Amino acid sequence: MLGGGILKGMAVTARNFVGSYFIQERMTTIQYPEERAPLPENYRNFPFLVFDGDDAHAGLRCVACQICEKECPPQCIYIVKSKDKKPDFVGKPQLYPATFDIDISVCMSCQICVEVCPFDAIKMDKVFELSRRERFDALLMQKAELAKSNEYYHQIHPTEATDVDAGLAAAAAAAAAKKKAVASPAPPTPPSNPNPA
Ligand code: SF4
Ligand code: SF4
Numbered sequence: 698m699l700g701g702g703i704l705k706g707m708a709v710t711a712r713n714f715v716g717s718y719f720i721q722e723r724m725t726t727i728q729y730p731e732e733r734a735p736l737p738e739n740y741r742n743f744p745f746l747v748f749d750g751d752d753a754h755a756g757l758r759c760v761a762c763q764i765c766e767k768e769c770p771p772q773c774i775y776i777v778k779s780k781d782k783k784p785d786f787v788g789k790p791q792l793y794p795a796t797f798d799i800d801i802s803v804c805m806s807c808q809i810c811v812e813v814c815p816f817d818a819i820k821m822d823k824v825f826e827l828s829r830r831e832r833f834d835a836l837l838m839q840k841a842e843l844a845k846s847n848e849y850y851h852q853i854h855p856t857e858a859t860d861v862d863a864g865l866a867a868a869a870a871a872a873a874a875k876k877k878a879v880a881s882p883a884p885p886t887p888p889s890n891p892n893p894a
Contacts, residue, residue, distance in 0.1 A: 736823050738853075738854055741806060741808060741821035742806055742821065742822055742823055742824060742825050742827075743806060743822055743838070744799060744804070744808075744811065744820065744822065745819070745821075745822040745844070746818060746844045746845070747817065747820055747847055748844050748846055748847065749847050750846075753844040756846075757793055758785070758786060758816050759793060759819065760791040760792055760793060760816055761776055761778040761793055761795075762816070763776050764815065765810035765813055768809050768813045769809060773801070773803035773804045774797075774799050774810060775797075775799075776794050776796060777794065777795045778792050778794065779793045779795045780795070786869060787872040787873070789872070797839070797840040798837055798839050799837075800836060800837050800838075801836045802836035806821070817861045817864070820854065
């Protein structure tokens with residue numbers, strides 16, 4: 698029929714238009730900020746620093762190796778190493794960042810810092826409401842603001858955080874076994890008898 702395609706198209710449009718008022722799955726508009734659409738688990742925005750336990754300083758995983766600072770394409774990470782050391786997650790004394798800043802007005806959310814970190818110390822956050830009134834330095838996030846607990850990491854990326862915990866637990870167990878082997882080496886094996894009876 699002449700014009701049949703147009704009528705079909707208009708029927709689809711009308712169905713979707715009416716459906717957008719009454720069918721839940723088609724209601725794409727929500728009353729933000731009172732209502733919030735759930736973010737997918739792999740959503741990412743800007744990086745944050747993970748700490749274990751309750752103490753953001755003692756539990757901070759970052760050892761200030763500066764790999765992320767060197768690899769960040771727009772160079773928006775700034776780290777100053779500490780003068781002293783504190784134990785890392787296996788109890789080994791390590792440096793920590795005395796200063797760790799990220800200029801999120803420059804960060805492009807590429808996640809390269811996360812990929813290159815050998816200590817699972819930096820991960821991608823989901824917070825996106827970061828507008829500030831002040832312009833100067835307002836978007837320079839500092840260590841105190843960047844540090845977030847491992848529990849928080851589990852809340853926003855549960856699958857990834859569980860995998861990371863398993864990897865860290867395996868690394869800690871391997872380090873403990875190595876330490877034990879060094880502390881009490883196995884007795885030497887007696888030479889075998891060259892002239893057995
Ligand atoms: S996400 Fe990318 S741009 Fe942002 S701090 Fe990490 S490496 Fe730099
Ligand atoms: S976040 Fe990771 S890569 Fe960056 S300085 Fe800390 S330990 Fe090194």
